[in-house]
Amino acid sequence: MTEPTTAPLPTDDPIHGSILGNRVTRTEDPGLLVGANNYLADLPLDRPLHAVFVRSDLAHGTINSIDVVEAKMMPGVVDVWTAADLGIAPHHGFAKIHDDFARPPLAIDRVRFVGEAIAVVFAETQAQGVDAVQAVLVDIEPLPSVTDPEAALAEDAPLLFPEHGNNLAVADSPDAALDLEATADVVIRGRYVNQRIAVAPMEPHGCAAAPSPDGRLTVWPSNQFPHYVKGQIAASLGWSPEDLHIITPQVGGGFGGKAGMQHEYGVVAAAARRLDRPVIWVPTRTEDMQAMAHSRGQVQYAELGCTRDGTFTGLRVRLVGDGGAYPGIGAALPGGTRRMSHGTYDFPAIDFDVAVAATNTAPTGAYRGAGRPEATALLERLVDHASHELGIDPIELRERNLLGDDVFPFTTLTGNVYDSGRYRLPLRTAADAIGYDDLRAQQAERRASGDPKQLGIGVAAYVEITGGGGSPEYGKVEVHTDGSATLYCGTLSHGQGHQTTYAMILSDQTGIPIDRITLVDGDTDRVPQGGGTGGSRSLQTGGSAIHRATEAIVEQARALAAQVLEADPADIVIDRSGGTIGVTGVPASALSWGELAAKSEELTNGPLAAEHVFKSEGASFPFGAHIAVAEVDTETGQARLVRHVAVDDCGTVINRLLVEGQQHGGIASGVGQALFEEIRFDGDGNPITGNFADYGFPSAAEMPSFETHSTETPSPLNPLGAKGIGEAATIGSTPAIQNAVIDAVSHLGVRHIDMPCTSERVWAAIQAAARGDADPWRQPPPVFATLPKGLTGDAEAAEAADGI
Numbered sequence: 001m002t003e004p005t006t007a008p009l010p011t012d013d014p015i016h017g018s019i020l021g022n023r024v025t026r027t028e029d030p031g032l033l034v035g036a037n038n039y040l041a042d043l044p045l046d047r048p049l050h051a052v053f054v055r056s057d058l059a060h061g062t063i064n065s066i067d068v069v070e071a072k073m074m075p076g077v078v079d080v081w082t083a084a085d086l087g088i089a090p091h092h093g094f095a096k097i098h099d100d101f102a103r104p105p106l107a108i109d110r111v112r113f114v115g116e117a118i119a120v121v122f123a124e125t126q127a128q129g130v131d132a133v134q135a136v137l138v139d140i141e142p143l144p145s146v147t148d149p150e151a152a153l154a155e156d157a158p159l160l161f162p163e164h165g166n167n168l169a170v171a172d173s174p175d176a177a178l179d180l181e182a183t184a185d186v187v188i189r190g191r192y193v194n195q196r197i198a199v200a201p202m203e204p205h206g207c208a209a210a211p212s213p214d215g216r217l218t219v220w221p222s223n224q225f226p227h228y229v230k231g232q233i234a235a236s237l238g239w240s241p242e243d244l245h246i247i248t249p250q251v252g253g254g255f256g257g258k259a260g261m262q263h264e265y266g267v268v269a270a271a272a273r274r275l276d277r278p279v280i281w282v283p284t285r286t287e288d289m290q291a292m293a294h295s296r297g298q299v300q301y302a303e304l305g306c307t308r309d310g311t312f313t314g315l316r317v318r319l320v321g322d323g324g325a326y327p328g329i330g331a332a333l334p335g336g337t338r339r340m341s342h343g344t345y346d347f348p349a350i351d352f353d354v355a356v357a358a359t360n361t362a363p364t365g366a367y368r369g370a371g372r373p374e375a376t377a378l379l380e381r382l383v384d385h386a387s388h389e390l391g392i393d394p395i396e397l398r399e400r401n402l403l404g405d406d407v408f409p410f411t412t413l414t415g416n417v418y419d420s421g422r423y424r425l426p427l428r429t430a431a432d433a434i435g436y437d438d439l440r441a442q443q444a445e446r447r448a449s450g451d452p453k454q455l456g457i458g459v460a461a462y463v464e465i466t467g468g469g470g471s472p473e474y475g476k477v478e479v480h481t482d483g484s485a486t487l488y489c490g491t492l493s494h495g496q497g498h499q500t501t502y503a504m505i506l507s508d509q510t511g512i513p514i515d516r517i518t519l520v521d522g523d524t525d526r527v528p529q530g531g532g533t534g535g536s537r538s539l540q541t542g543g544s545a546i547h548r549a550t551e552a553i554v555e556q557a558r559a560l561a562a563q564v565l566e567a568d569p570a571d572i573v574i575d576r577s578g579g580t581i582g583v584t585g586v587p588a589s590a591l592s593w594g595e596l597a598a599k600s601e602e603l604t605n606g607p608l609a610a611e612h613v614f615k616s617e618g619a620s621f622p623f624g625a626h627i628a629v630a631e632v633d634t635e636t637g638q639a640r641l642v643r644h645v646a647v648d649d650c651g652t653v654i655n656r657l658l659v660e661g662q663q664h665g666g667i668a669s670g671v672g673q674a675l676f677e678e679i680r681f682d683g684d685g686n687p688i689t690g691n692f693a694d695y696g697f698p699s700a701a702e703m704p705s706f707e708t709h710s711t712e713t714p715s716p717l718n719p720l721g722a723k724g725i726g727e728a729a730t731i732g733s734t735p736a737i738q739n740a741v742i743d744a745v746s747h748l749g750v751r752h753i754d755m756p757c758t759s760e761r762v763w764a765a766i767q768a769a770a771r772g773d774a775d776p777w778r779q780p781p782p783v784f785a786t787l788p789k790g791l792t793g794d795a796e797a798a799e800a801a802d803g804i
C-alpha cells in the first residue's frame, strides 16, 4: 500500500460541531471504582435463603433415583426440591428451536450434560447449601454420550432425544446447490473449526427474588434483558407478567451470555413465592463455566471460487453447528452466520448449508458477535488462503473484490440490506496506520535471514449486523426543578457507559450539564418497555429514542417559555452553552431549565417530560478492517501478538472515548479466541476447562497496546447516524490475529491453523507442512447430502439471533 489514506469525517453531518463525538469521561464510573454499586451478591436482602444446585457429573444418563432425605436434615437446610417438587414444565428459556428440545429446570428422568441441574437445596447460608448438596444421593445409569457435533450427526450416534429421531436440531439449506468448479479457475478449500469458547463475564450469572409488600414478586437477575426476562419467567411459571417486578442489579459484564432467561431463574422465583422468603442464587465460577451457555462451536467446510486474477466467483459452505444439550438460541446462531456470509465482497453466488446438532455439552448461546464472528472468520481465512495460493497480496486481493461505495443500500444474496458502507476506506486507513509496506519488507528480511522468529501480517475486512431483530426502544426525558434531569431507557447498561452517552445527547440540545443527568434503566416498573442490551443495539435504538424525546422536550420548553415570557415561539432560542431558554436578543430574560420545570408544574400540573418509542426501519451494518502483526517462534510454535491496528466504522461516533473502550475490549476478546481460549471435554463428556486456571483466559500481559481508529459513515436509519460498536472489534480482530499467525509460517507451507493458535498447534502445523501435509481440506460430513431444503428451526429464534 503506497497511497496515503485518511479517514475524513462527513462534512454534511450536523452532529459534529457539537459535544457529540467528544471524549467525555464516564459519569457512571465513581460508584464502580469505589465499589459502591450493588452487584447481585451485594443486594441488601432480608435473611435470604441460598439456592445451591445439585448438578450432574455425568454427560448422559437416565436418572434411577434421587434421595434427598439426608440432605433435608442437614443444618440450615430449609428444603430440597427435585423436579417433582418444583412442578415447572420443561420450557425453552430464551428461544425455541424445536418443541422436542424443551428443557426441565431440574432434570426429569434423564441428564444430558455435565452441569445440568438435578435438584436444588435452599439453606440459610451458602456454605450450608454446599454441604447439603453433597448429601443428595443421585443414582444415574450412564448412557453413551457425544460431545462432537459432527459425530452427533452420524447415523449411529447416541441420541439425546430419542423421540426426535436424530440429533439434528436445525437444518438450513435455502439455496440451490452451486457448481463452483464451473466458474472458477481455482477453488480454495478449508475445514475451519471455530472453537467453543466460554463467555466468562467477570461476575457470574445468577439471580435473587423476594416477595414484595404489594403481593408481587421482585426478581433481580444479573441479565441484559430485563423486560424480556419478565415475560419469559412469567410464561415459564404460568403467572401474569404483572405479578413480577424485574430489577437488574449492577451487572458485572454480560457479553451475550446474560441474554434471555436462565432456567434457574424460574426455580428461584418459584421458591421465593412458595417459601415466602427472599432467595438468592450466586453460582461459583466452575458452575458458571459448566452451565452458562458456551458459544461459537462451528465446523466450517468452506470453499471459495476464484479466477486466476483473483476475482471471486462464488462461495460454498457446509456448516456444522453445536447446539449443546438443549438446542435453543445457540442453535439459531449458525443461521446468522449464513446471513452474514456475503461479507464485504461482491459475490455472484453463495451456497450455504447449515446443520446444527444436539450434543451432550452445555447448551450454546450468544457471545460477543453471536454468529457474525464465525462468518467473518471463514471468509477472511478463505481470502488469506487464496492470497497465498494465487500469489496476490492480501490487501490487493480484498480490494479487487470489495463492494464499491456506490452500491448502498445493498441487498445481499443472503437477504440482508446493508444500510451504508465504504469498505475500502478502513482497509486503506489500517494499512497506512500500520505501515504495511514496511512490515512486508521486514517480513521478507526475516524470511531471507532464516530468523527463527518470523513475522506475520494478518488482515481482515468485515461487515456485521447491529440493532437487528427489529425491537423498538423506549426513551424518556424528565427535567426537574433543580435543573437536573433523569433519562429513562429500555436498554440496560452493564459496562457500556449508556448514562454518559445518553446524557451527551440530551445535553447537546439543551445545555443541561452532563453530570446533572442520570439514567434509569433495568427496572420494569420505572421503564414501561424495553428491548434490553445485546446485538450492539443500544445507542442506535435507545440513543435515538432519547434523541427524539429530547427534541420533543425542547419543543415543549419553547412553547412554555413563549407563554411565560409572552413572546412568539419563533423568537425563543436555546442557549446550549449557558443552559437557558429565552427570547432572542434579550438574554437577561432567559429562564433556566429548572425554572422552566417549575413553571411546567405550576402551569400544566405536570413535570417537564417527554417520551418516545423509536423503531428503526432496519438493522445497521458497521464495518471495518483490522491488521495484526504476530511474531511466531518457529522452533517452539509460540505466537505473540506484537501490534494490532483496528479501523472500525460504527457510523457517527457519539463518544469517542467509549467507542475506543469498546474497540479495546473487543480486540481483547479476539486475542482470547485467536490465541488462547477453548472449552474442551474429555472422551466421556467431562469439561476439562472448568475454571480460570484450566481455561486459557488472556490477561493484559498477553496483549500489546492496541492502535484504534474510526472512520465515520453515518447510517441513514436513525437520527444519530449511529451504528453499533460493542462487538465490531471482536469480529475484525479474531481472524486478523489468526491470519497473522498463519502468515508468519506460510512460507514454510502452512495454509491453516485452527484457533486457538497455541504453541502446540502452530508447531504441529509447521511439522505437518514439512511433511507436505498442510492441506486443511476434508470432505463435509455425509449429512449434507440428505439435509431437507428450506429452513427448519423456529422463525422467532432466527429473529432473536439477529438481535443479540
Ligand code: MCN
Pocket (backbone or CB within 6 Å): 252, 253, 254, 255, 256, 367, 368, 369, 494, 495, 496, 497, 498, 501, 502, 533, 534, 535, 536, 537, 538, 539, 540, 650, 651, 652, 653, 654, 655, 656, 658, 659, 662, 665, 722, 723, 724, 725, 726, 727, 804
Ligand atoms: N457508542 C458511541 N457511538 C457509536 C456507537 C456506540 O458512542 N456510534 C457508545 C454507546 O453509547 C455505548 C457504547 O459505545 O456507550 C456501546 O454501544 P453499542 O454499540 O450501542 O452497544 P450496546 O451498548 O448495545 O452494548 C452491547 C454490546 C454487546 S452486544 C456485547 S456482547 C458487549 C459489548 O456491548 N458486552 C459488553 N460491550 C461490552 N462492554 C462491557 N463493559 N461489558 C459487556 O458485557
